[in-house]
Amino acid sequence: MRYLFPLLSIAIILIAPFLGQIPIEISQINIPNSMEHTIFWKIRLPRIVVAFFTGALLGLSGLLFQSLFRNPMSTPFTLGVASGATLGTAFAIVFGLTSMVALFGFLGAMMTVITLFSITSRLSGYETNSLLLVGIALSFFYSASLMVLFYLSDESQSYEIIRFTMGSLDVVGFGDTFPLILSSILLLLLAIYYKDAIRLLLTSYDNAFLKGIEVKRVNTVLLIAVSIAVGIAVSLTGPIGFVGLIIPHIIKNIYQQSADRLLIPTFFYSGVFLVLCDLIARNLGTSSDIPIGVITSFLGGPFFVYLLIRQKT
Amino acid sequence: MNSSINNYSNNILTNITLTLEKDENLIILGSNGAGKSTLAKLLCGITPSTDVTINNQKLHTLSAKERSKQINYIPPKLEIFDAYITVKAYLELSRLYATISVDEAIKTLDLKALTNHSCKTLSSGEQQRVLLVSSLLHGANITIYDEPTANLDPNRTIQVYKLLKSDSIKSRIIITHDLTLAYRLGYRIIYMKEGAIHFDGTNKAFFETENLKQFFGSSLKKIDNHFVVNL
Incomplete structure (x- = not known):
């Protein structure tokens, strides 16, 4: 078991670029200007890098949110942070601010965290279940706002927003991936x-307070950092749900340790998980790829319900 | 070097004035809901205020580290979020300024058998023992104990009494309902009622028969220096 998971993970990462609609021969990828060369270096590899770091970032964000809000179900998604980022991004699309999509994604995430924060400070003793309800209320508010944006947008914008909300790892070249890589490593x-x-x-x-930790400062710094990172990830790939929920829990179950010891495993395996989901999405044999958000949500939805039931008992 | 709070009021407490000399110990008595724990949380900074002075420094101006050196609060229950933190891990986290090692501290209240248990699975008496040992490891100048003997069996109560009396704690404030414990400890006593301090004086003065009658009426009996509830 100790070596199985790391080896399997590395195998998945190594195999992933070679599997897809167009099979790639390993010998061809270093021949410049060949089709294989272009597909491998410009499409497959950047896509896997994006999948890995998006997954890693979302998984780590989930772990941090679960720890800071001390609730196994609080993640940037269940608390509405990702919906905020989605709304910000959709706003940028509709109003033609395409160069500032990432900024608006980030602003949407931040807006949500500030709202959550100001509400938490009014709840005594961090009543995190009420916080989850606030997150749900926020998500409703955001989906209503998203409807307004649909109403205001033309056909092509609507299509763009819909594709965006499904989540997608389509990138061409490494240019767009640097903010994502940088923010996930910094986080x-x-x-x-x-x-x-x-x-x-x-x-x-x-x-923590009595033991000399600047609780407010640590909380604020980490929550803002997570929001920035989630904002950046969502603006690039769209909302990819449930990675931040499933992986930290599975990792906790496997390692049987507390979150502070699981930062690196969660980061790594969340990345691998999304690479695997993407591999499935690309190889189901349909004419176009199934959106990645669909795959993760199909896996994550039932898991979330399972957690709810288990928490009750 | 003294610690004080001056004429403080909030929605629970009224006109609280209290001064502790350096190394002075204090016992806080009072009925349920009198504001004892509220006062304790105020003194240690969990409830923020600008009115608390510890060792001649305003508490709210201290850095978190410096504050933790000055004062610690031991709640009646061990509340812990993470299920994977064991007793040993919790105690290791608690070790800040004391010279005593974790293993030595574990021996003081026989916690050896519990060291690998998750803190979440402890009974209330076990929680209290873990909390007490954690206070030794923290080693703050002032430690506030909130009902440290509430859930202990008689043997443990004696052990804890000895520990509370021992030199491993510098200066302590003890909240309790156990009058025998308060009497035996012999420290200065304040008695709280409805958010106000109704008595502040020596242990001897508090346990004068007339004084006791004033606070407890006929619900308390003194038998051979023990205080028994008159059921």
């Missing part, structure tokens, strides 16, 4: 830097 480094504080926060807020 990981930040989380590792705050590892000890996170461990104390996992006992209780009061205990």
Whole structure:
């Protein structure tokens, strides 16, 4: 078991670029200007890089949200942060601000976190179940706003928004991937830097406070960092749900350790998970790829219900 | 070097004024809902205010680290979110300023058998023992104990009494309903009722028969220096 998962993961990453509608011979990829060369370097590899880092970022964000809001079901998606980013991005599409899509995605995410924060401070003792309800209310509000944007948009914009909300890992070349790679690595480094504080926060807020942790500062820094990162990821790939929910839980079950010890495994396996989901999406034999968000949601929806039921008992 | 709170009021507490000399110990008594824990949370900073002075420094101006050196609060229950934190891990996290090692501290209240248990699975008495040991490891100048003996069996109560009395704690504030414990500890006593301090004086003065009658009426009996509820 100890070696099985890492080896399997590496195998998935290595095989992934070679499987798809157009099979690729390993010997052809280094011949410049060949079709294989273009597909491998310009399409498949960037796509796998995007899949890996998006998954890694979302998984780590989920782990951090679960720890900071101390609820196994709070992730940037269940609390509406990703919906906020989606709305911001759709706003940018409809009003022709295509160069600022990422910025608006980020603003949408931030807006949600600020709303959540101001509401949390009014709830005594971080009542996280109420926070989840706030997240649901926010999501409803955002989907209503998204409807308004649909209403205002023309046909091609509507189509663009719909495709966007399904989630997609389509990228051409590595140019667009750098903000994503950078933000996911920075988020990981930040989380590792705050590892000890996170461990104390996992006992209780009061205990962390009494043990000399600047609770408010750590919380604020990490939540803002997660929001920025999720904003960047969502503006690039669209909302890809449930990665941040499923993977941290599975990792916790396998490792039987607390979140501060699972930062790197969650990061890595969430990345691999999305690469695998993408591999499935690309190879189901349909004429075009199934949107990645559909695959993760099909897996994640039932898992979420399972968690709800298990939490009750 | 003293610690104080001056004429503080909020929706629970009214006109609280209290001064502690350096290394002075205090017992807080009072009926349920009198505001004892509220006062404790105020003193340790969990409830923010600008009115608390610890060792001549305003509490809210201290850095989190410096504050943790000055004061610690031990709640009546061990609340913990993460199921994978064991007793040993919790105690390791608690070790800040004390010279005593985690293993030594574990021995003081026989926690050896529990070290690999998750903190979430402990009984309330076990929680209290873990919390007490954690206070030794924290080693703050002032430690507030909120009902440290509430869930303990008689043998454990004696152990904890000895620990509370011992030199491993610098200065302590103990909230309790156990009058025998309060009497035996012998520290200065404040008695709280409806958010206000109704008595502040020496242990001896508090346990004068007339004084006791005033606070407890006929619900309390003194038998051979023990205080028994008159059921």
